Amino acid sequence: AQSVTQLGSHVSVSEGALVLLRCNYSSSVPPYLFWYVQYPNQGLQLLLKYTSAATLVKGINGFEAEFKKSETSFHLTKPSAHMSDAAEYFCAVSRSYNTDKLIFGTGTRLQVFP
Amino acid sequence: GAGVSQSPSNKVTEKGKDVELRCDPISGHTALYWYRQSLGQGLEFLIYFQGNSAPDKSGLPSDRFSAERTGGSVSTLTIQRTQQEDSAVYLCASSHPAGGFPGANVLTFGAGSRLTVL
Numbered sequence: 001a002q003s004v005t006q007l008g009s010h011v012s013v014s015e016g017a018l019v020l021l022r023c024n025y026s027s028s029v030p031p032y033l034f035w036y037v038q039y040p041n042q043g044l045q046l047l048l049k050y051t052s053a054a055t056l057v058k059g060i061n062g063f064e065a066e067f068k069k070s071e072t073s074f075h076l077t078k079p080s081a082h083m084s085d086a087a088e089y090f091c092a093v094s095r096s097y098n099t100d101k102l103i104f105g106t107g108t109r110l111q112v113f114p
Numbered sequence: 115g116a117g118v119s120q121s122p123s124n125k126v127t128e129k130g131k132d133v134e135l136r137c138d139p140i141s142g143h144t145a146l147y148w149y150r151q152s153l154g155q156g157l158e159f160l161i162y163f164q165g166n167s168a169p170d171k172s173g174l175p176s177d178r179f180s181a182e183r184t185g186g187s188v189s190t191l192t193i194q195r196t197q198q199e200d201s202a203v204y205l206c207a208s209s210h211p212a213g214g215f216p217g218a219n220v221l222t223f224g225a226g227s228r229l230t231v232l
Contacts, residue, residue: 009154036223043118043205043223044157090157099162100145100209100219101170106156 004033004091006105014113019063019078021108023091026072032094033074034102035065039087047089050074061085086112116140118224120206126230127196135191135227139208146189147209147221148173148181152202160204163189196231203228 007022025031032051036044048059055067061084065076074091088109092102119138127133139146148160159173163183174180178196183189193200207221 043225046220100221101162102221104157
């Protein structure tokens with residue numbers, strides 16, 4: 001069964017610092033991978049997705065993620081954090097080639113300090 | 115509609131009562147998903163609809179939980195005899211396979227219904 005593991009339930013960075021949110025997946029076949037962001041009291045919003053094209057995927061708000069098959073990782077990065085990036089971030093894997101059903105990690109809450 | 119709409123946004127109920135949560139997906143989206151978000155638990159899949167049928171109900175935690183979808187549009191998630199452990203945010207999402215391929219299409223989420231069972 002496919003699953004994802006997000007290391008670190010909380011990450012704190014200073015404004016302007018690098019953001020690195022970790023995600024590792026387990027899958028017997030090349031997966032589709034997603035990062036979603038959830039701002040307070042809002043639904044989830046897609047940041048980016050990997051669907052076996054380019055391994056470096058660029059998303060919204062300056063975020064990007066790199067698919068590394070050898071490490072089974074799909075870490076999310078942003079070179080310079082902004083206060084508005086404070087939110088909860090979820091990594092997800094698509095479990096099926098018949099549906100768009102996603103299996104989510106437990107999430108990482110990002111805090112950004114001035 | 116322009117987005118996925120869920121109601122109520124907040125619901126407080128007493129233990130043992132039944133509750134209904136409603137989801138109105140994006141017009142034309144044939145697939146609809148219910149997830150539950152509990153504190154510290156991430157998002158837990160509950161059920162998936164394709165049209166009006168539910169080929170995957172594997173995430174429903176007990177027989178107190180049920181869902182239906184009518185007209186290939188609105189869906190209702192019903193929780194009978196609510197328990198305190200049912201307290202969570204219930205999220206609905208929809209997707210449309212056209213323009214992509216299964217597994218890679220984007221799920222669009224609603225803002226959720228926060229359920230508190232006293």
